[in-house]
Amino acid sequence: MIAEYDRHLAATPAGEGRYDVEVPAGWAVGGGINGGFLLSLMVNALRDALPAMPDPLATSAHFLSASVPGPAQVVVGVRREGGSVATADVELVQGGVTRIAATVTCGDLDRFAARGSASDRSLAEPLALPPIEECFASADAPDEVKAFVAMLGRFDLRLDPAHAGWGGGTPGGTGVVQSWWRLDDGREPDVVSLLTAVDVLPPVTFDLGLPGWAPTIELTAYVRARPAPGWLRIRHATKQLAGGLFEEDCEVWDSADRLVAQSRQLALVPRPMPS
Amino acid sequence: MIAEYDRHLAATPAGEGRYDVEVPAGWAVGGGINGGFLLSLMVNALRDALPAMPDPLATSAHFLSASVPGPAQVVVGVRREGGSVATADVELVQGGVTRIAATVTCGDLDRFAARGSASDRSLAEPLALPPIEECFASADAPDEVKAFVAMLGRFDLRLDPAHAGWGGGTPGGTGVVQSWWRLDDGREPDVVSLLTAVDVLPPVTFDLGLPGWAPTIELTAYVRARPAPGWLRIRHATKQLAGGLFEEDCEVWDSADRLVAQSRQLALVPRPMPS
Known part of the structure; x- marks a missing residue:
C-alpha cells in the first residue's frame, strides 16, 4: 500500500525540469495550504531531477502568493552541480503565477557522515516531552477545528499540555509550542517529510493569545540527518x-535522540x- | 567624509537591474571574502532598485563559488512588487560566474512598526556582555592574524573573554562566540551593515578547538528593526x-537593547x- 502522504507527493515529469503535481485540499489550513507540506512536494x-543528491541540506523559500488546491507545476533549475553539493532554484507555480520561490542546496548525507564523524558533537539536549499518552491528541480536537484545519486528518499530533493552554482559552504566554508527531498509515519519517514537520505545529502565536493564520514570508530549513523510524518530537x-x-x-528530534x-x-x- | 565602509559598498547602476561593484580586498579572510559583507554589498x-522597500526583512543566500577581490556585478531581478513587501532575486557575479544566489524579501520597517505595535513583545533577554574595556580587542590581535584576516582593519571587535580561550590556545568548548562590534570611521549601524554583523565574528568552531575557515553553504538573515547608533552586541x-x-x-542587539x-x-x- 502506498501511504496517503506519498500519494499526495506524487510528481509526474513533464520535461525540461518541470513536474506536474496536485496541491491536495487535504493539506489545507482554513483557506490556505500548509507551507511545509508544499516544500516537501517541491523537494x-x-x-x-538530482538523484545523486537526495538530501535537502538547506532549503530557503520565499512565499509569494497563496497556493490553492488543484493542479500545479514544480519547476527545477539546476544552478550548480559537481563536488559534494548541488544547488537548484525550485518554484511552485499555479496558472502561471509563482506561489513559492525556493533555492535548495542538496547533497548526500551518507557521504558527509563518512567524512565528518571525527568532529561530530552535540551541544543541545534532546527535546524532552511528556509521555505521548499524557499529551493532547489532534484526534480529540473539536469537530469545527478539524473541519477548518483539514490537514489534521493527515497525521497524529500530540501536543505538550504545558504549552497548549490556549486550547482551553488560557494561553500560557511562553512563546513555545511542542509536540510528538507522526504521519498516518505508518508512513515513517524521511528527509522529505522533515520539511513538512518543521511547519506542522500551530504557530507559537497561539500560546501568546494571538490565534489565527500566521502567513509565512520566508522559511529556511536545514536537514541535519536522515531520521530514524518512529515518532518525531x-x-x-x-x-x-x-x-x-x-x-x-x-x-x-528523531526517536534516536x-x-x-x-x-x-x-x-x-x-x-x-x-x- | 564618506566612511570607508560606504565607499566599499558603492554600486554603479549599469542598466536592466545590473550594478557594477568592486569586491574589496579589505574584506578578505585568508583567501576568501567575508560572506556577510558581500550580502551587504548586494542588498x-x-x-x-527598490527604493520604496528599503529594509531587507528576509535575505536567504546560497554560496555557489568563492568570491575574489576585484570587479563584480550585482544582478537584481524583481519577482513581486506591491502590497507591504517585495521580493527579488539578487546575485553576485564575477566573470560570468555566480558567486552568491540570494533571494530578498524587503519592506519598510516604519510601516510595519506603525501597524504592529499592539502585538509587540520580546521573549528574550538582551545579550549581556562584559564591559567593552574588559573584552579582547581585535586591535590587539597578533600581526600575523591581522595580515591573514584583512577585514580586522575595517572595524573594532571586542570579544567576550569567557568564549575566547581559543585565542590563548585553550578553547572553552562552549560552542559560543560573542562580542561588541562597530565599524570604523564612526560609521553607525543600519539595516545594510546588520548583514555584515551577522557573519563578522570568528566561527563558533574556534571555541570547539577547530580553528580555520568555515565555508558557508547557506545563510538566512532577518532584519527585525533599524538599529540605534552605537555599539552592536x-x-x-x-x-x-x-x-x-x-x-x-x-x-x-543594538544599543537600545x-x-x-x-x-x-x-x-x-x-x-x-x-x-
Missing part, C-alpha cells in the same frame, strides 16, 4: 514579535478578530 | 556538528590542519 520533485519557539512580524524557530532538522521562519502575526 | 544595490552559537556540517545561529537581526547559517566544519 520530492527535485530529488527526481518538534519544538517551535519565538523570541520577538515586532512590527506585526515574528520569527519562529523549529527543532525536530538526534537533531534531524532545524528551521526558522519569518511570519505575520495574526490580525485580531474583528469584535 | 545595498537592491535598495537602489553579537552572539554566535551552535547546537550540532554532524557529518562535517554545523549550523551557526546569530543574534544582533532591541534584537535587531537574527541569522542562521549552515557551514562546513574546518578541516584539521595537516600535521
Whole structure:
C-alpha cells in the first residue's frame, strides 16, 4: 500500500525540469495550504531531477502568493552541480503565477557522515516531552477545528499540555509550542517529510493569545540527518514579535535522540478578530 | 567624509537591474571574502532598485563559488512588487560566474512598526556582555592574524573573554562566540551593515578547538528593526556538528537593547590542519 502522504507527493515529469503535481485540499489550513507540506512536494520533485543528491541540506523559500488546491507545476533549475553539493532554484507555480520561490542546496548525507564523524558533537539536549499518552491528541480536537484545519486528518499530533493552554482559552504566554508527531498509515519519517514537520505545529502565536493564520514570508530549513523510524518530537519557539512580524524557530528530534532538522521562519502575526 | 565602509559598498547602476561593484580586498579572510559583507554589498544595490522597500526583512543566500577581490556585478531581478513587501532575486557575479544566489524579501520597517505595535513583545533577554574595556580587542590581535584576516582593519571587535580561550590556545568548548562590534570611521549601524554583523565574528568552531575557515553553504538573515547608533552586541552559537556540517545561529542587539537581526547559517566544519 502506498501511504496517503506519498500519494499526495506524487510528481509526474513533464520535461525540461518541470513536474506536474496536485496541491491536495487535504493539506489545507482554513483557506490556505500548509507551507511545509508544499516544500516537501517541491523537494520530492527535485530529488527526481538530482538523484545523486537526495538530501535537502538547506532549503530557503520565499512565499509569494497563496497556493490553492488543484493542479500545479514544480519547476527545477539546476544552478550548480559537481563536488559534494548541488544547488537548484525550485518554484511552485499555479496558472502561471509563482506561489513559492525556493533555492535548495542538496547533497548526500551518507557521504558527509563518512567524512565528518571525527568532529561530530552535540551541544543541545534532546527535546524532552511528556509521555505521548499524557499529551493532547489532534484526534480529540473539536469537530469545527478539524473541519477548518483539514490537514489534521493527515497525521497524529500530540501536543505538550504545558504549552497548549490556549486550547482551553488560557494561553500560557511562553512563546513555545511542542509536540510528538507522526504521519498516518505508518508512513515513517524521511528527509522529505522533515520539511513538512518543521511547519506542522500551530504557530507559537497561539500560546501568546494571538490565534489565527500566521502567513509565512520566508522559511529556511536545514536537514541535519536522515531520521530514524518512529515518532518525531518538534519544538517551535519565538523570541520577538515586532512590527506585526515574528520569527519562529523549529527543532525536530528523531526517536534516536538526534537533531534531524532545524528551521526558522519569518511570519505575520495574526490580525485580531474583528469584535 | 564618506566612511570607508560606504565607499566599499558603492554600486554603479549599469542598466536592466545590473550594478557594477568592486569586491574589496579589505574584506578578505585568508583567501576568501567575508560572506556577510558581500550580502551587504548586494542588498545595498537592491535598495537602489527598490527604493520604496528599503529594509531587507528576509535575505536567504546560497554560496555557489568563492568570491575574489576585484570587479563584480550585482544582478537584481524583481519577482513581486506591491502590497507591504517585495521580493527579488539578487546575485553576485564575477566573470560570468555566480558567486552568491540570494533571494530578498524587503519592506519598510516604519510601516510595519506603525501597524504592529499592539502585538509587540520580546521573549528574550538582551545579550549581556562584559564591559567593552574588559573584552579582547581585535586591535590587539597578533600581526600575523591581522595580515591573514584583512577585514580586522575595517572595524573594532571586542570579544567576550569567557568564549575566547581559543585565542590563548585553550578553547572553552562552549560552542559560543560573542562580542561588541562597530565599524570604523564612526560609521553607525543600519539595516545594510546588520548583514555584515551577522557573519563578522570568528566561527563558533574556534571555541570547539577547530580553528580555520568555515565555508558557508547557506545563510538566512532577518532584519527585525533599524538599529540605534552605537555599539552592536553579537552572539554566535551552535547546537550540532554532524557529518562535517554545523549550523551557526546569530543574534544582533543594538544599543537600545532591541534584537535587531537574527541569522542562521549552515557551514562546513574546518578541516584539521595537516600535521
